[in-house]
Amino acid sequence: xxxxxxxxxxxxxxxxxxxxxxxxxxxxxxxxxxxxxxxxxxxxxxxxxxxxxxxxxxxxxxxxxxxxxxxxxxxxxxxxxxxxxxxxxxxxxxxxxxxxxxxxxxxxxxxxxxxxxxxxxxxxxxxxxxxxxxxxxxxxxxxxxxxxxxxxxxxxxxxxxxxxxxxxxxxxxxxxxxxxxxxxxxxxxxxxxxxxxxxxxxxxxxxxxxxxxxxxxxxxxxxxxxxxxxxxxxxxxxxxxxxxxxxxxxxxxxxxxxxxxxxxxxxxxxxxxxxxxxxxxxxxxxxxxxxxxxxxxxxxxxxxxxxxxxxxxxxxxxxxxxxxxxxxxxxxxxxxxxxxxxxxxxxxxxxxxx
Numbered sequence: 001x002x003x004x005x006x007x008x009x010x011x012x013x014x015x016x017x018x019x020x021x022x023x024x025x026x027x028x029x030x031x032x033x034x035x036x037x038x039x040x041x042x043x044x045x046x047x048x049x050x051x052x053x054x055x056x057x058x059x060x061x062x063x064x065x066x067x068x069x070x071x072x073x074x075x076x077x078x079x080x081x082x083x084x085x086x087x088x089x090x091x092x093x094x095x096x097x098x099x100x101x102x103x104x105x106x107x108x109x110x111x112x113x114x115x116x117x118x119x120x121x122x123x124x125x126x127x128x129x130x131x132x133x134x135x136x137x138x139x140x141x142x143x144x145x146x147x148x149x150x151x152x153x154x155x156x157x158x159x160x161x162x163x164x165x166x167x168x169x170x171x172x173x174x175x176x177x178x179x180x181x182x183x184x185x186x187x188x189x190x191x192x193x194x195x196x197x198x199x200x201x202x203x204x205x206x207x208x209x210x211x212x213x214x215x216x217x218x219x220x221x222x223x224x225x226x227x228x229x230x231x232x233x234x235x236x237x238x239x240x241x242x243x244x245x246x247x248x249x250x251x252x253x254x255x256x257x258x259x260x261x262x263x264x265x266x267x268x269x270x271x272x273x274x275x276x277x278x279x280x281x282x283x284x285x286x287x288x289x290x291x292x293x294x295x296x297x298x299x300x301x302x303x304x305x306x307x308x309x310x311x312x313x314x315x316x317x318x319x320x321x322x323x324x325x326x327x328x329x330x331x332x333x334x335x336x337x338x339x340x341x342x343x344x345x346x347x348x349x350x351x352x353x354x
Contacts, residue, residue, distance in 0.1 A: 002245070002246065002247045002248060003244065003245060004086070004130070004131075004132045004184075004243060004244055004245075005032060005130075005244070006030075006032075006033055006085065006086035006132065006243055006244070007032070007033060007034045007035075007085055007086070008034055008035050008037070008082050008083050008084050008085050008086070009026065009033055009035070009036050009037070009084070009085075009086040009087075009088065010037045010039060010078060010079075010082070010084045010086070010087045010088070011023060011036060011037070011038050011039070011087075011088045011090060012039050012040070012069050012087070012088070012089050012090055012091035012113075012117065013039075013040055013046065013089075013090035013091030013092060014036075014038030014039070014040050014051070014064075014090065015038065015040035015042060015046035015047055015048060015050055015051060015064075016040070016045050016046045016050070016090065016091075016094075016199070017045070017050070017193065017195075017197050017198045017199055017202075017232065018090055018136070018193055018232055018235060018236070019038070019040070019046075019050075019090045019091075020050035020051050020197050021195060021196065021197060021232045021233060021235075021236055022088065022090070022236045022239060023036055023038060023051065023054060023062070024054070025233065025236040025237070025240065026240070027054070027057075027058050027061060027062065029240075030240065033061070034061065035060075035061050035062070035063060035082065036061060036062050036063070037063045037065060037078060037082050037084065038051070038062070038063065038064045038065065039065045039067055039069065039074075039078065039091070040064070040065075040066065040067075040091065041066070041067065041068045041069070041091070042066060043093075044199075045094070045199045045201075047342060047345075048064070049338060049341055049342065050197045051064070063082070065078065068113070069089075069091050069109070069113035069114075069116060069117050070108060070109070070112055070113045070116055071116070072116050072119065072120065075116060075117060075120035076120055076123065076124070078120075079120055079121065079123075079124035079125075080124065084121075084124065085128075085130060085131045085132070086131065086132050086133075086134070086243060087117065087121055087132070087133045087134065088134050088136065088239060088243070089114065089117055089133070089134065089135045089136060090136050091109065091113060092109060092110050092113075092167065092170075093105050093106040093109045093110055093163065093166070094138075094163065096140070096161045096163045096164070096295065097201075097295060098163075098201075099161050099162035099163035099166070100161060100162065100295065100296060100297075103162035103166075106162050106163055106166040107162075107166055109166075110163075110166035110167055110169070110170050111166055111169045111170055111173070114135070114170040114173050114174065115173055118133070118173060118174065118177045118183065118185075121133050121183060122177060122181050122183055125183070125184075127182075129184060131184055132184050132185075132186065132243055132248070133174070133177075133183055133184060133185040133186070134185070134186050134187075134188070134239065134242060134243050134246075135170065135171065135174040135185065135186070135187045135188075136188055136190065136239065137167050137170065137171050137187055137188065137189045137190070138164065138167050138189060138190060139151050139189050139190065139191050139228070139253070139255070139302045139304055140159065140160070140161070140163065140164035140167065140299065140302065141157050141159050141164050141167050141168040141171060141189060142155045142156070142157060142158060142159075142189075142302075143156075143157070143158030143159060143160055143164075143299060144158075144160060144299035144300045144301060144302075145299075145300065145301040145302060145303055146300070146301065147301070149303070150303045150304060150305035151189070151253060151255075151302065151303065151304050151305060152253065152305045152307075152308075153189075153251045153252070153253055153308055157171075160297040160298075160299050161297055171187055171189075171251075174187055175187070175249075178248060178249045179249070183248075184248040185248060185249070186242050186243070186246045186247070186248060186249070186250055186251070186252070187250075187251040187252070188238065188239065188242055188251070188252045188253070188254050188309075189251065189252075189253050189254070189304070190230055190235055190238075190253075190254040190255065190304070191227065191228035191229065191230045191254070191255040191256060191258075191302060191303075191304045192227045192228065192229050192230065192302070193229075193230050193231075193232045193235055194229055194230070194231060194232065194324070194325070194328055195231055195232030195233060195324070195328050195331075196232070196328065196331040196332075196335070197338070198232075199342065200339060200342060200343060203262065203265070203266075204265075204269065204325075204328065205332060205339070206218075207266050207269045207270075208269060208273060208329060208332045208333075209332070209339055209343065210288070211269070211270060211273050211279075211285045211288060212273070212277065212333075212336075214279065214281050214282060214288065215288065216288055216289075216290035217266060217270070217285070217288045217289045217290060218290055218291075218292045219262055219263055219266055219289060219290065219291050219292065220262065220291075220292060220293075220294045220295055220298060221291065221293075221294035221298065222263070222291060223261060223262045223263025223264075223266065223291065224261055224262070224263070224300070225261070225262050225298060225299070225300055225301065226259050226260065226261050226262075226300065226301040226302070226303070227259070227260060227262070227265075227301075227302055228255045228256055228257070228258055228259050228302055228303045228304050229256050229258045229260060229265075229321060229325075230254065230255055230256035230258070230317070231256065231317065231318075231319050231321075231324040231328075233318070233319070234256070234317045234318055234319060235254060237315065237318065238252070238254045238309060238315050241309070241313050241314070241315045242309070242313065245313050246313060247312075252308055252309040252312075252313070253304045253305060253306055253308065253309065254304065254306060254309060254315075255303070255304025255305070255306045256304075256317050256321065257304075257306065257317070258317075258321045259301075259303050260321075263289075266289060267286055267289070268325065269285075269325070269329065270284065270285035270286045270288075270289070271285075271286075272325065272326055272329050273285055273329060273333075274286075276329065276330065276333060277333055
């Protein structure tokens, strides 16, 4: 086990869903971290609303930089000016439907952006070993599973969409920079995250918001696609664990051991919202479920084998899915102003795929 003590941490994409939760986790639970530098381009999925009061509450420990990971000169300045010793690379274009409609942005950010970040870290760190580059990826790089089996760290890459293909390419770049240049790098491939501050194009917040507005709840195909769901705070704990104790060159799969068919999950969301906020116009939110044409290349099933991170690093999910989902729904109900702002400014709830 290789211990690392992060002090000056660069988080790319920190104004996004996982990033803002990770920043809160570090600031609230990791007093040894001296400063977090959040680099975010504030594209459609990133918002400073996700980080309300962070700068005011942690003025000595938090810095926001508005910029793009493809800007090599900016990256060089950040590594120098802030003495960065740890990178958590979260910045990515991440929505499959958007990648189908417009793949170029995914190639620029996910591949070229990762390259520029790797080069900046390599140049700044030279022969240093007291540093760490952690790259956050997805289980979608492995393609689709049948009715049985799990993705492990040895699973063959078989991406289906422009999004997952671009993430697969970025994974390979990180491995190459470790093997060729000795960059102390780790990778994690996670299953579907859920929790507070998730952009409302994603399934769980989308269904919550549309239900509350008594709008049709779109479900692809017959709703038979299966996903493994991971609470975002548990994911943040896993990232911290890997940074501190993971071995450079190692990949760790992070999953919730929590498989749900899309239709079953949508029905469960309807039931919880029904209990917490009974509808006025209909008898039950399930009446709003509407099956729509499937997305191209829609992978049937994802499921993660998290044995390595559990056995080697001692990480375990802390929250049962039923509890995590209820907490998530309660958060969206209590923070409707956040959702309304995001929807009004950046997303109108449209289905993005063909």
